[in-house]
Amino acid sequence: MAAPSGPGVRRRSGAAAVAPVALGDIVVDQHQRLSTGIGELDSVLGGGIVPGSLILIGGAPGIGKSTLTTMALANLLAAGRRTLYVSAEESAAQIRLRAERLSGDAALRIPVIAQTDLHTVLATLEQERPEVCVIDSVQTLHSSDLSGAAGSVAQVREVAGEIMRVAKARHIAVLLVGHVTKDGALAGPRVLEHMVDCVLAFEGERERTYRTLRALKNRFGPAHEAGVFEMRDHGLVEVLDASARFVGEATRAPGSVVLCAMEGSRPLLVEVQALVCRSELVPPRRVVSGLDRNRVALVLAVLGRHAGIGLGSADVFVNVVGGVRIDDPGADLAVALAVASAVRRTELRSSAGRPLACFGELGLTGELRTVAHGDRRLAEAQKFGLTPVVEPESHGTLRSAFAAALGGDDRPAAIAA
Ligand code: TYD
Ligand code: MG
Numbered sequence: 001m002a003a004p005s006g007p008g009v010r011r012r013s014g015a016a017a018v019a020p021v022a023l024g025d026i027v028v029d030q031h032q033r034l035s036t037g038i039g040e041l042d043s044v045l046g047g048g049i050v051p052g053s054l055i056l057i058g059g060a061p062g063i064g065k066s067t068l069t070t071m072a073l074a075n076l077l078a079a080g081r082r083t084l085y086v087s088a089e090e091s092a093a094q095i096r097l098r099a100e101r102l103s104g105d106a107a108l109r110i111p112v113i114a115q116t117d118l119h120t121v122l123a124t125l126e127q128e129r130p131e132v133c134v135i136d137s138v139q140t141l142h143s144s145d146l147s148g149a150a151g152s153v154a155q156v157r158e159v160a161g162e163i164m165r166v167a168k169a170r171h172i173a174v175l176l177v178g179h180v181t182k183d184g185a186l187a188g189p190r191v192l193e194h195m196v197d198c199v200l201a202f203e204g205e206r207e208r209t210y211r212t213l214r215a216l217k218n219r220f221g222p223a224h225e226a227g228v229f230e231m232r233d234h235g236l237v238e239v240l241d242a243s244a245r246f247v248g249e250a251t252r253a254p255g256s257v258v259l260c261a262m263e264g265s266r267p268l269l270v271e272v273q274a275l276v277c278r279s280e281l282v283p284p285r286r287v288v289s290g291l292d293r294n295r296v297a298l299v300l301a302v303l304g305r306h307a308g309i310g311l312g313s314a315d316v317f318v319n320v321v322g323g324v325r326i327d328d329p330g331a332d333l334a335v336a337l338a339v340a341s342a343v344r345r346t347e348l349r350s351s352a353g354r355p356l357a358c359f360g361e362l363g364l365t366g367e368l369r370t371v372a373h374g375d376r377r378l379a380e381a382q383k384f385g386l387t388p389v390v391e392p393e394s395h396g397t398l399r400s401a402f403a404a405a406l407g408g409d410d411r412p413a414a415i416a417a
Contacts, residue, residue, distance in 0.1 A: 034132060034173065037075025040229060040238040041068065044200060044213050044264075046221015049132060052171040053220065054164055056138075056193065058178040058186045059202030063211060064229070064236055065177045066090070068202065069134040070099060071235055072175065074107035076132050084130035085112040086121050088140035088150075102235040116150065118143040118159055125166050135163060137177040138192070151179075160192050193217060205289065208323025210239065212263065225264035228324060243269040246322055247384045250355040255342030257405075258357040258386060259334035260377035261326045267373070267380035269357065271321040272331070274338035279315040290320025291331055299335045299362055306366030306398055307336070309343055330371040333360035333390065336398060337405050348405045350386075356405055357386035360395075368392040368401060 033048030042048045049055065059065045066089075073083045087095050092114045099107035111128070115121050118141050125133065135141065141159045142150040149155070160176065167174045176196065178186050186192060186199075193199050197219040204211035214226040228239040239245070250258055250271040259272045272291075279285060288296045296318050303309040318335055320326055337358055341348050350356035359377050361369040370392045371377075381389045388394070395401040 034076060034081060035079070036072035037079065038068070038072055038236075038238065040213060040227025041072060044215050044225045044227050045198060046215075046218055046225065049173045049175075050197070050220045051131065051173050052168060053198065054167060054174050054176060054196040055198040055200065056176045056178050056186070056196040057200045057202060058180045060180055060206065062206040063202050063204060064231055065202055066095075066098060066136055067102070067231070067235055068213075068229075069136065069175050069177060070095070070107055070110065071102060073110050073132065073134055074099070074102065074104060077110055078104070078106040081132055082128070082130045083110055084125070084128055084133040085110050086124075086133065086135050086141075087112060087114045088116040088121075088142075089136055090114065101233070116140060116142050118162060122162060122166050125163075125170065125172060129170055130172055132173045132175070133167075134175045135177060137179060138163075139179050157191055160195055164195055203325040205323040210242075210322045210324045211236070212324050214264070214325075214327065222265065224327075226266070228263070228268070242324075243267070243380060243384065246270045247355065247386070249321065252347055252350075252353075252355045254345045254347050255338055256355065257334050257337045257341065257348055258355045258381075259320075259326070259331055260357055260359040260381050260389060260391075261328045261331060262371075262373050262377065263326075263328075265373075267376045268324075268326075269380055269384060269386070270324060270326060271355070272334040272338045273319045273321060274335070274342040275317040276311065276314050276339060276342045279313055281315070284311070284313060285315040285317075287315075287317045289318075290323065290325050291318060291335065292327070295329075295332065296335055298364075299332050300339065302362050302364065302366055302398065303336055303339060307340065307402060309340055311339070311343075314343075328371070329361040329369075330359040330377070332362035333358045333368060333392075333398075333401060336362060337390070337401070340402060340406060344406060346406065349407055351388070352385070354384075354386050356390065357381040358390040358401070358405070360390075360392040360401070362398060366398045368395055368397055 035048045077083045095112050139151040143158045199217040201214045209230045211229045212226055215223050228242045229236045230239050247269050255274045257272055259270050261268050300311050348356040361371050363369050390401050390405050
């Protein structure tokens with residue numbers, strides 16, 4: 001379409017035009033990243049905190065957001081950085097008690113303010129000019145310019161916007177803590193995710209020890225990078241040998257399979273378990289933890305249509321052991337095999353007394369689809385002696401995978417009470 005021109009085009013304002021610059025001529029200041037001293041957090045961020053950036057850390061209550069951010073500030077402070085911890089949720093005394101639990105004494109030297117008024121916090125940021133600041137949390141700060149309770153959509157937007165304005169102007173990196181709703185979405189407006197440079201999700205189950213930290217968005221590094229943590233008495237500890245732990249604990253019982261998952265760019269072996277029993281309920285129960293519920297529903301539908309495993313009157317429980325959350329299309333086959341093995345009440349065939357390992361995405365027509373990083377998944381399984389792996393390169397369909405893992409048992413399955 002031709003650009004409008006001629007006398008019909010009105011100049012709307014007196015704004016002066018600016019000269020565009022070729023991208024190649026733009027000077028980029030090389031980001032000097034600030035290390036948080038927590039390897040897994042640094043790598044999820046793509047190599048540490050970019051000065052002046054805005055990082056949103058979302059997670060359910062009790063998952064460890066305050067602990068993680070306190071630990072990061074303590075390490076930054078010990079490395080000579082100016083820090084500030086703003087708590088709009090807990091009293092200064094409560095923050096101190098947490099800091100006392102953490103190993104090392106740097107946490108006790110973090111400057112804190114316990115404030116819920118946004119303007120007080122902004123004024124303090126202007127005066128203190130920290131290099132890195134934690135705002136805990138974006139839902140509990142309140143702006144007196146707006147009506148509405150703290151945490152309302154308008155308030156959250158205002159709080160984040162104002163913090164961002166000061167942070168960008170003063171070159172303060174901000175770790176913005178955010179709450180998530182029951183279904184895992186960040187509470188508050190979606191616009192929050194667009195405003196910030198990075199969105200990290202801290203996931204897992206509060207009563208279990210393992211947690212995953214995942215980058216959902218990262219302007220300065222790869223998204224989907226993830227790290228595994230364990231909550232201990234003295235704070236969060238990085239779990240660097242997660243595959244070894246999960247494989248070591250894998251049960252090999254009927255209903256159990258090892259999934260070669262990808263957590264960002266890293267392979268991770270986890271045990272997926274299923275339990276299937278006759279249901280007294282209409283509709284029957286589908287209880288899923290550590291995986292996407294909709295994805296599991298899809299796998300159950302494919303099992304009914306293409307593998308003769310009808311689960312219409314069965315309760316199905318599917319669980320990733322250890323409380324880690326897997327966000328990977330390659331988990332489909334593990335769910336299918338775990339459920340089939342649970343229904344048939346036979347353990348999956350594997351070699352040398354090791355658990356069976358698998359990965360692959362399920363198509364709606366019962367085909368197995370390849371997923372990213374197949375070679376790295378295979379290599380990780382091999383490292384722990386889990387061969388052969390049932391996967392899309394060697395098995396094109398769910399039927400073929402079942403024949404290998406379940407021994408071609410094609411009888412219609414009877415579901416036990
Ligand atoms: P917290 O960081 O307060 O979670 P969030 O800010 O996400 O709500 O801590 C969560 C839980 O971790 C809390 O129940 C206490 C526990 N915890 C430990 O087990 N060990 C520790 O060293 C600390 C500091 C907390
Ligand atoms: Mg907290």
